[in-house]
Amino acid sequence: MPMNRQDPLARQPAVAATLLKLFLPSALGILIFFMPIEISGKRTIPLDHMVTGARALLGEASGFYALALIIAGAAYPLVRGYWHRNLTERIFTVLKMAVVVAAVMALTGWGPAFLHEPDMLPFLFDKLVIPVGLIVPIGAIFLALLISYGLLELIGVLVQPVMRPIWHTPGRSAIDAVASFVGSYSIGLLITNRVYQAGQYSAREAAIIATGFSTVSATFMIIVAKTLDLMDVWNLYFWLTLLITFIVTAVTVRLPPLSRMDDSAEDGEPQAVPGKRLTTAWQTGLEVAEKAPSLHRSVALNFKEGLVMAISILPSIMSVGLLGLLAAKYTPLFEWLGWLFYPFVAVWGVADAAALAQASAAGLAEMFLPALLMAEAEFAARFAAGVVSVSAVLFFSASIPCILSTSIPLSVGRMLVVWFIRVSLSLLLAVPTGYLVQTLAG
Numbered sequence: 001m002p003m004n005r006q007d008p009l010a011r012q013p014a015v016a017a018t019l020l021k022l023f024l025p026s027a028l029g030i031l032i033f034f035m036p037i038e039i040s041g042k043r044t045i046p047l048d049h050m051v052t053g054a055r056a057l058l059g060e061a062s063g064f065y066a067l068a069l070i071i072a073g074a075a076y077p078l079v080r081g082y083w084h085r086n087l088t089e090r091i092f093t094v095l096k097m098a099v100v101v102a103a104v105m106a107l108t109g110w111g112p113a114f115l116h117e118p119d120m121l122p123f124l125f126d127k128l129v130i131p132v133g134l135i136v137p138i139g140a141i142f143l144a145l146l147i148s149y150g151l152l153e154l155i156g157v158l159v160q161p162v163m164r165p166i167w168h169t170p171g172r173s174a175i176d177a178v179a180s181f182v183g184s185y186s187i188g189l190l191i192t193n194r195v196y197q198a199g200q201y202s203a204r205e206a207a208i209i210a211t212g213f214s215t216v217s218a219t220f221m222i223i224v225a226k227t228l229d230l231m232d233v234w235n236l237y238f239w240l241t242l243l244i245t246f247i248v249t250a251v252t253v254r255l256p257p258l259s260r261m262d263d264s265a266e267d268g269e270p271q272a273v274p275g276k277r278l279t280t281a282w283q284t285g286l287e288v289a290e291k292a293p294s295l296h297r298s299v300a301l302n303f304k305e306g307l308v309m310a311i312s313i314l315p316s317i318m319s320v321g322l323l324g325l326l327a328a329k330y331t332p333l334f335e336w337l338g339w340l341f342y343p344f345v346a347v348w349g350v351a352d353a354a355a356l357a358q359a360s361a362a363g364l365a366e367m368f369l370p371a372l373l374m375a376e377a378e379f380a381a382r383f384a385a386g387v388v389s390v391s392a393v394l395f396f397s398a399s400i401p402c403i404l405s406t407s408i409p410l411s412v413g414r415m416l417v418v419w420f421i422r423v424s425l426s427l428l429l430a431v432p433t434g435y436l437v438q439t440l441a442g
Contacts, residue, residue, distance in 0.1 A: 022150045022289035029145030033179055033187070043314070047142065047187070051134045063107045066125065066133045070096075070103045070318060088411070092404070096315035102156050103129075103318060115322075119372075124321050128398055133314050139187045140306020144298035146175065147194060149205035154285030156269050157277060167212065167246075168253045168268040169205045174201060177213035185399050188214040190309060193406040194302070199266030206408045207261055211418045212249030214403075215393045227371040228382040236437050239384060244433065245391040248425045255421060257414045309405060316401025324365030324396035331431050337361040344424050345384075348431040352381040356431075360388045360423050364416075366397040383434030384427060391426040394419040 032046045039049050055062050074096040077083035083093040105111035106125035115121050133382040146152065156172030163171045172195065180188030189210060196206040216224075221238060224230075230237045252258055273282040292298070327333045338358030345360075352374070359373035367389050374385035394400055394415050403410055 013266070017288045018286055021292060022154075022285055024390060025295065026151035029142060029149075029151065032142045033146060046254065047135070047139055049189040050138055054134050054138060055130065055294030059230055062130050062134070063125070066130045066314065067100075067103050067107060068131050069311050069314050070129075071100055072099050073313075073315040076308075084089065088404075092316065092319075097142060099315050099319040120325055121322070124325070124397065125316055128317055128321065129314055132317065132398070132402075133310055136186050136190060136310040137303060137306045138189060138208040140302045141299055143187075143190060143194065144295065144302045145307070146179075147191060148288075148298045148302075149292050150285035150289035151175075151286075152195070153269070153288045154281045154409035156351060157272050157281035157284055159270065160269065160277075166250050167208060169208050169249050170201065172200070172269060173205065173209050173213065180216075182215045185214040185216060185393075186313065186402055189399075189402050189406060193309070194305065197407055200268070202261075202263045202265040202268075203409050204258060204261035204263040205265065207410050207414075208249070208253050208258055209354055210403050210406070210408050210410065211258070211393055211415065211422075212246075212252060213393075214399065215245060215390050221390060224368070224371045224386050227368075227375055228386045229375070230383060230386055233383075233437055233441050236384065236440065240433055241387045241390050242436065244426060244429045245393070247429065248391055248422050251425055252418055252421050256387045257417055261409070312405035313402050316405055317398050319442055320401045321366065328362045328365040328369060334358060334362040334365065337364070340420070341423060341427055344427040345431060347428075348380075348435075350378070350381050350384075350431055356381045356384060356427070360392070360427060363388060363392050363423070364419060366394055367392065367395045367399075379438045380431055380434035384430035384439055387430035387433070388423060388426045391419070391430070392419060392423050394422070 034045065036043050036045055037049070042049070042052070058065055074093075077089065077093045077096070077380060083089055098312055102115075102121065103125070105115060106121040106129075152172045152175055155175060156170055158171060159174045160171040163169050164174055167173070173192075176188045176191050176195075179191055184236055192201065192206055192209045192214065195201050196203075201209070213331060218238065222231075222234075222242065225234055225237055270280060270284055293301075335358050338354070338361035341357040341360050342354060345357050355377060356374060357372040362369040362373060370385040370389045378387070394403075400412065403415065404412070
């Protein structure tokens, strides 16, 4: 019987239970994903503390844990029988199987010396594979608190007037964007994929969020800023980088290939009646909370999906990431590619224009490369490299394999076009912004 037709006295316990169902899991989810706390001198979100604790608990076994996930990921396409679905699947299946050997090399130190240089297998395995292998399943356990009990829908209706006209995405995508910046792109993509599979995002909306909001976390931005000696202007760097990232996203959504993707969603966000946005948001959140499954069922479902995503991501990060890093270090590929960006930098008269253009291109292999390559450049070029590291969003050592491991219909070709547009626009905006920050800080 609908709630509004019940006797008011009989309805009160049901309403109280629904309110509790909406607020208790949502509040805990916000705490775990968005509220930094200090433990043992480290200030970060509780989820990050959990991942750090899990890695410390596992100790050296964390490497064997990651190896087990990679082996499972290599076997998964064969077990499920979709390895021969298309050419891309065949190529990735071969790469995933080959990368089991690379993971064994990373663990044992066996193999060619050039693969064991600090910026090759050790970097990929210790700094990317193990942390992502831990954060995705652990994050998935708590993801149910954020996305299953009405918070997503309530916030979504409230911020529709901002998200929809500027970025062509539902209001609920604001949760994805925040999760990426305070947590990691893998958590943002986990949320995006989960919501897309539920039919609440269209293919176009999921693609916009994955390529426009799922960038590196704020904590990783600190590492970039330290490498480029930008900590003296940290607040300006952080907020201006966010602003440029979202301006670039607002432009890319209006250009192909994103603008031409399917924009139909099975279960789209409800539109608020003018003047009744708060009421609509409240009612929508309560309706979802009322119908939500029990907590243990939600957690079990999300954990299972998180584990599947982890075994899909890790072999891709190792294989594609290693190929990208090798190409960046031992071939002129990214030097040649960099000349495509030269006009977007040279127009501002930067002394290090060619170096900045080539460093920005190298970011396609690994987002940290522009920062490493431009660490000794002039201020404006260093600032621009720091911005591009974040605002490009797409790179082969992690984010592109992560997206390919989701259900979001983005091919490598489409992502390369989006990446080129993002880097070009980012450079156009970041270089003059760097000069402005230099003036303000000087």
